[in-house]
Amino acid sequence: MTSVNTFLWFDSEAEQAAEFYVALLPDARIVEVTRNPDGSAFLVALELAGHAISLLNGGPGHRLTDAASLQVIVEGQAEVDRLWAALTADGGEPGPCGWLTDRYGLSWQIVPSELPKLMSGERAAAVGAALRTMSKIDLRALRDAHDHG
Known part of the structure; x- marks a missing residue:
């Protein structure tokens, strides 16, 4: 199976951004949060109106x-x-x-x-x-x- 997913790089606020987007748009949800050993979010998978998006906390360097x-x-x-x-x-x-x-x-x-x-x-x-x-x-x-x- 092939799928297409929008993947976005954040410095460190991926989880906060995902929560904001999901609260703002209808038919939106956080699907999964993959966490670092310290408990912070590493990767946040969400859907906005059926569109799959991944938000990565990758650190600075890719604006x-x-x-x-x-x-x-x-x-x-x-x-x-x-x-x-x-x-x-x-x-x-x-x-x-x-x-x-x-x-x-x-x-x-x-x-x-x-x-x-x-x-x-x-x-x-x-x-x-x-x-x-x-x-x-x-x-x-x-x-x-x-x-x-």
């Missing part, structure tokens, strides 16, 4: 970057707002076009499910132009660009 991110597709502005606020809190940072970096350095994209529909067709350029001005995605502004762009 997370925005070159790779977890994309979360959500229904509606309220869920965009909720996840955005939680993931940028306590040291997280907003980025462009729906990207952000959380307090642990992991990059995320919080994307409303409506975005692909808005980005297709004759008005895609207007929607794309509006999207490029945003940090957190504003569905109302994207709909306006689509309808009047």
Whole structure:
């Protein structure tokens, strides 16, 4: 059997990050924690909406970057707002076009499910132009660009 798993390197906060992510997202759970002899977490396996992820406490030297991110597709502005606020809190940072970096350095994209529909067709350029001005995605502004762009 072949499976694909996202594997992320953390300095030392893999277990805390996993607990945060699991509490934040629906249909999420910690599957297993492999511990070092001193009791600290070495490897944390979790699932986020059925997606397998492993978080390694590997020490310094391999920083997370925005070159790779977890994309979360959500229904509606309220869920965009909720996840955005939680993931940028306590040291997280907003980025462009729906990207952000959380307090642990992991990059995320919080994307409303409506975005692909808005980005297709004759008005895609207007929607794309509006999207490029945003940090957190504003569905109302994207709909306006689509309808009047």
